[in-house]
Amino acid sequence: MTAKRDLDVFDLKLLSEVQKNAQLSQGELGAKVNLSAAAVNRRLKRLADEGIIKKYVAVIAPEALGYALNIVAQVEVERERIDLLDAMKKVFEACPQVQQCYWVTGEWDFVLMLAVRDMEQYNELTRQMFFKNNNVKRFKTLVVLKHVKSGLEVPID
């Protein structure tokens, strides 16, 4: 998260590759982008040091762990007092079943993506996070029928 440098075409190609697949060796990456393994190593290290590569993670199949159900929940709050909002964010953030939570403008205040075992677990979570919280004015549930696309890949032009 340090300097603001311009990324050249090698950096962009490397980022494009590793955000799709971080398992290639630096030698293999080098072959793809026309650089030596050492150059790849230096560039990846630099990109990580600068915070451009935030982390490396394994992506797990949720079904394998019994988390086959995804739900989009939209939440409107009663009052937009900053301390109340912060308290809600903390609750959402701390809940392992909340994979993603966005604070948004528009008709709703929060959009959450949840991964749950089943409807019963979702009902329980709504009780905990929504009904119990008297700053939640209303919420709406959208059940995911199918993942058309899911990832965190950033477009690289």
Next chain:
Amino acid sequence: MTAKRDLDVFDLKLLSEVQKNAQLSQGELGAKVNLSAAAVNRRLKRLADEGIIKKYVAVIAPEALGYALNIVAQVEVERERIDLLDAMKKVFEACPQVQQCYWVTGEWDFVLMLAVRDMEQYNELTRQMFFKNNNVKRFKTLVVLKHVKSGLEVPID
């Protein structure tokens, strides 16, 4: 995606670690879960072979590439004919700015998470994907003010 085996406590701990940080060496992972590096190696390989670990990826800071704006778009379709839906899915899937797309029940048919450079790019995308498509009945835009939480981590009990 082969066998359906029961995951033991070591597997679960390993999955929990690598989905947060896939950069630890197998030796370091072993120290965390009380296993030898070789055992960690065998287990990770097996988890990958079984499709439980789907892939390893680098997570990139979108701002570093000029993608500082996220938008949740909700779409309702005109007709739920399967061929029309499939055509829409293909369009959403193929668009690099669409990070995630879910087919859902309820008030809307699709929920999309977009990463765009600016509002202008979003407007352009709505023209391409929504206005041009006469199976899109209506859509609603929620602009993300803040990422409270974002990831693909599966809860591990």
Next chain:
DNA sequence: AGTGAAACGTAAAGATA
């Protein structure tokens, strides 16, 4: 032309699988 910074490739050393 001369100097310094940045980045490369090769190759050896060190760490990991």
Next chain:
DNA sequence: TATCTTTACGTTTCACT
């Protein structure tokens, strides 16, 4: 033990004097 990563070293390029 084989492979991959990291570092050291000498070389190239380029911007600026």
